[in-house]
Structures are given as C-alpha cells and as structure tokens.
Amino acid sequence: MPQPTFKLYSYWRTSATYRVRVALALKGLKAQEINVDIDAGEHRSPAFLAINPLGAIPALIEEGQPPLTQSVAILEYLDEIAPEPPLLPGDPHGRARVRSIAAMLASDTHPLIVPRVRRYLTEAGFDADAWRAWQINWFTTGLQAVEQKLAREPGAGAFCHGDAPTIADICLASVTAVMKVFKITVPDIPTVDAIVARCEAMPAFANADPMKQAGAPQG
Amino acid sequence: MPQPTFKLYSYWRTSATYRVRVALALKGLKAQEINVDIDAGEHRSPAFLAINPLGAIPALIEEGQPPLTQSVAILEYLDEIAPEPPLLPGDPHGRARVRSIAAMLASDTHPLIVPRVRRYLTEAGFDADAWRAWQINWFTTGLQAVEQKLAREPGAGAFCHGDAPTIADICLASVTAVMKVFKITVPDIPTVDAIVARCEAMPAFANADPMKQAGAPQG
Numbered sequence: 001m002p003q004p005t006f007k008l009y010s011y012w013r014t015s016a017t018y019r020v021r022v023a024l025a026l027k028g029l030k031a032q033e034i035n036v037d038i039d040a041g042e043h044r045s046p047a048f049l050a051i052n053p054l055g056a057i058p059a060l061i062e063e064g065q066p067p068l069t070q071s072v073a074i075l076e077y078l079d080e081i082a083p084e085p086p087l088l089p090g091d092p093h094g095r096a097r098v099r100s101i102a103a104m105l106a107s108d109t110h111p112l113i114v115p116r117v118r119r120y121l122t123e124a125g126f127d128a129d130a131w132r133a134w135q136i137n138w139f140t141t142g143l144q145a146v147e148q149k150l151a152r153e154p155g156a157g158a159f160c161h162g163d164a165p166t167i168a169d170i171c172l173a174s175v176t177a178v179m180k181v182f183k184i185t186v187p188d189i190p191t192v193d194a195i196v197a198r199c200e201a202m203p204a205f206a207n208a209d210p211m212k213q214a215g216a217p218q219g
Numbered sequence: 220m221p222q223p224t225f226k227l228y229s230y231w232r233t234s235a236t237y238r239v240r241v242a243l244a245l246k247g248l249k250a251q252e253i254n255v256d257i258d259a260g261e262h263r264s265p266a267f268l269a270i271n272p273l274g275a276i277p278a279l280i281e282e283g284q285p286p287l288t289q290s291v292a293i294l295e296y297l298d299e300i301a302p303e304p305p306l307l308p309g310d311p312h313g314r315a316r317v318r319s320i321a322a323m324l325a326s327d328t329h330p331l332i333v334p335r336v337r338r339y340l341t342e343a344g345f346d347a348d349a350w351r352a353w354q355i356n357w358f359t360t361g362l363q364a365v366e367q368k369l370a371r372e373p374g375a376g377a378f379c380h381g382d383a384p385t386i387a388d389i390c391l392a393s394v395t396a397v398m399k400v401f402k403i404t405v406p407d408i409p410t411v412d413a414i415v416a417r418c419e420a421m422p423a424f425a426n427a428d429p430m431k432q433a434g435a436p437q438g
Binding site: 142 | 268272273274275284285287289291292295296299300311312314315318319321322323325326327330331335343344345349353360363364365367368371372
C-alpha cells in the first residue's frame with residue numbers, strides 16, 4: 001500500500017504537535033511540517049481557522065481528505081491505518097486504561113495551560129508570576145495523579161502500560177517536554193520520571209523534542 | 220454473554236457523568252449510580268481519591284477490574300464490549316472526525332469550566348461575574364468552533380456524523396446539558412442546536428438530563 005502523503009501544521013513548542021511527531025516516527029510515517037507561529041498569532045489567522053475552526057494545532061492533512069485535528073484523535077487514526085507497532089493494548093480493559101491516562105494529560109492537564117487560556121487570564125489580570133503558578137498547579141495536579149494511578153494499578157511496566165510505548169506514554173512525554181521548555185519540574189513522580197526517561201531514550205521521542213525543531217530558540 | 224455488573228460513581232450535574240449515562244442507555248446496559256457530592260467536596264475525599272487519584276467523576280466500576288475513569292475512554296470501552304448500536308463510524312476517517320469533535324468538547328471546552336478550576340480562580344480573585352464570563356467564553360469558543368466544523372465539512376447528517384448518534388453527539392449534548400443547568404446559551408450555532416434537539420428527543424439522552432437525576436434541585 002503506498003504511504004499516504006501528509007502535511008502537519010505544527011509549531012516547535014506545542015505539546016500536541018509533539019504527540020503527532022512521535023506517533024508518525026514510531027509508525028515509520030513522514031509528514032512535511034508547515035510552521036504556524038502561535039507566538040505571532042498565526043493560529044488565529046483566517047487561513048488557519050479554515051483548517052481548524054478552533055485555531056488549535058496540530059492539524060494533519062492527508063491529500064484529498066478533510067483536515068484531521070485533535071492530537072489524540074490523530075494518534076488513534078494513525079494507529080488504525082498503520083497498526084505496527086501498536087499504540088494501544090490488545091484488550092478492551094487495557095485500551096480503556098491507556099485512553100484514561102492519555103485523557104488525564106491531554107484533556108485534564110494540557111488544555112488548561114495553552115496560549116488562549118494564557119491570553120484570557122492575562123487580560124483578566126494575571127501577571128507572569130500568577131500565570132506561572134497556574135501552570136505549575138495544573139502540571140503538578142495532572143502528573144501526580146498519573147503517578148498515583150501508575151503506582152497503584154496493575155498494568156504499568158517499563159512504560160505506562162506494559163513494556164512498549166502507547167498513546168499514554170506519548171501524552172505523558174508530551175507534557176514533560178513542554179514543561180522543560182518552561183523550565184518547570186514536578187516533585188514526587190518517580191514512576192513518571194522513569195517512564196519519561198525510557199521514552200526519551202527512543203529516537204522517535206528524542207527527535208520530537210521541541211528544542212530540536214525548526215523555529216526553536218537557539219542554545 | 221452475561222451482562223457485566225457496573226457501578227457508576229456520579230453526580231447529578233456533571234457533564235462527564237451524563238456522557239456515560241447516555242452511552243449505557245444506548246447500549247442497553249445498566250449501572251448502579253453512587254452519588255459523589257462534588258458541592259460537598261466528596262470527590263476529594265480519600266475514599267474517592269483511591270478510586271480516581273485525579274478526583275474526577277465519573278468512575279465506572281466493573282466487578283473485579285480496576286476502576287475505569289475518564290468519560291471518553293469509558294465510552295470507547297462500552298462501544299468495544301457492546302458494539303450495538305455503534306458509537307463510532309465504520310471507517311478510520313469517520314472515526315477520526317468523530318473523535319476530533321468529541322475532543323473539541325471533552326478536552327478543549329469542558330475541562331476549563333469544572334469545579335477545581337472554579338476553586339482555583341475564585342482563590343485568585345475571580346468573583347461570580349468573572350467566573351460566569353469565563354464559563355460563557357469557553358462554551359462559546361468551543362460550540363461555535365464545532366458549529367463551523369459541522370457546517371463546513373462533509374459528514375454531518377441528522378447528527379454530528381451521519382444519521383445516528385456517536386461519541387461526538389454524546390459529548391455535544393453533555394456540554395449543552397450542563398449549560399442549561401447554568402442557564403447559559405450560545406448564539407449562532409443552528410446546526411448544533413438542531414443536533415442537540417434530535418439527541419434530546421431520544422430517551423437515552425432525555426433520561427440522562429441532569430435535572431432528572433437524584434440530588435438535582437427541585438422545580
């Protein structure tokens with residue numbers, strides 16, 4: 001089967017783009033990245049809103065198809081069209097567990113610290129310190145909850161579920177990757193830290209590092 | 220196959236619990252609801268944190284299994300163990316589209332207006348009016364983006380994708396259901412309004428209405 005031709009609307013820093021970069025690499029798929037400069041407001045341009053009316057990146061474009069948006073939906077899609085290596089376990093309980101961990105991060109953590117929320121809170125009076133406290137609060141809440149889930153439940157192995165990376169690990173590493181950009185650390189998450197280190201040792205994750213992308217600040 | 224025995228940790232008002240109620244009903248499955256009084260802080264009790272370390276409801280308990288958490292992960296699980304009627308389309312592009320719409324609501328809209336965010340912002344100085352403006356802003360952003368996606372892309376029919384309800388419709392109706400509780404309306408979303416009306420005409424949705432649940436305010 002010929003490989004589909006993908007374009008990925010992306011930005012160097014964003015956690016959600018990182019997820020898609022990792023999944024494409026794990027699957028051996030390639031995409032041409034098209035830079036959307038969030039810091040310059042390009043995600044709110046009419047041209048990009050025509051691709052994603054929510055103004056959020058990434059968007060994955062497969063020729064002749066409507067844009068694919070929302071990173072976790074894109075990961076599920078890539079896992080369906082390119083099943084190896086699998087990004088979800090083979091059993092329904094395992095899949096539910098992986099999707100739950102992914103949602104703790106991609107739904108209940110990351111959407112709270114994105115640029116549109118920063119813009120709103122800045123206009124509402126948050127200064128830089130207040131915004132940083134907000135970021136730290138939600139990163140800490142989300143990652144410590146994931147830590148407790150991993151430490152308490154059967155299922156975790158070298159990665160969040162078993163011994164190969166799944167959508168849960170991709171979401172986990174995507175959150176810690178953006179925390180590094182902001183120089184934020186969360187204490188008391190040894191299981192999370194060990195899993196993220198194993199992810200970062202894999203080329204698919206290492207090459208998705210925000211600081212290695214075009215547009216990232218130098219040095 | 221014998222029906223699994225479910226317990227659903229729930230609260231009358233929450234959007235995420237509504238989603239699971241609807242999916243169970245559409246599948247002909249039953250669960251015993253166990254009330255977690257969020258307004259009294261019961262979701263942050265040690266007993267509930269042992270079930271979900273993030274302190275979020277719902278949690279679906281299947282006897283002998285770890286708790287299932289995160290509403291959309293639960294919907295995917297129910298769709299796998301009870302495939303009829305399907306809550307996702309049969310093709311990968313359709314599934315990606317449905318999951319993307321669901322995430323616009325369950326990831327990029329709803330997590331911004333939950334009690335823990337209200338608590339943080341209240342402590343940061345938001346009064347009741349500022350909180351209401353925040354709620355209205357994110358409901359409006361999310362629903363108007365979904366409206367544009369529905370109006371622009373092929374795929375929508377009587378429901379978000381085709382002519383039967385999917386996970387996208389469940390998430391959509393869950394957001395409008397909680398908006399009704401808060402007496403918030405969003406303008407200029409005719410496609411959304413029509414789809415929600417079709418959902419509400421179905422018993423599975425109508426019976427999940429927050430105002431019809433135990434614990435809801437009377438009259």
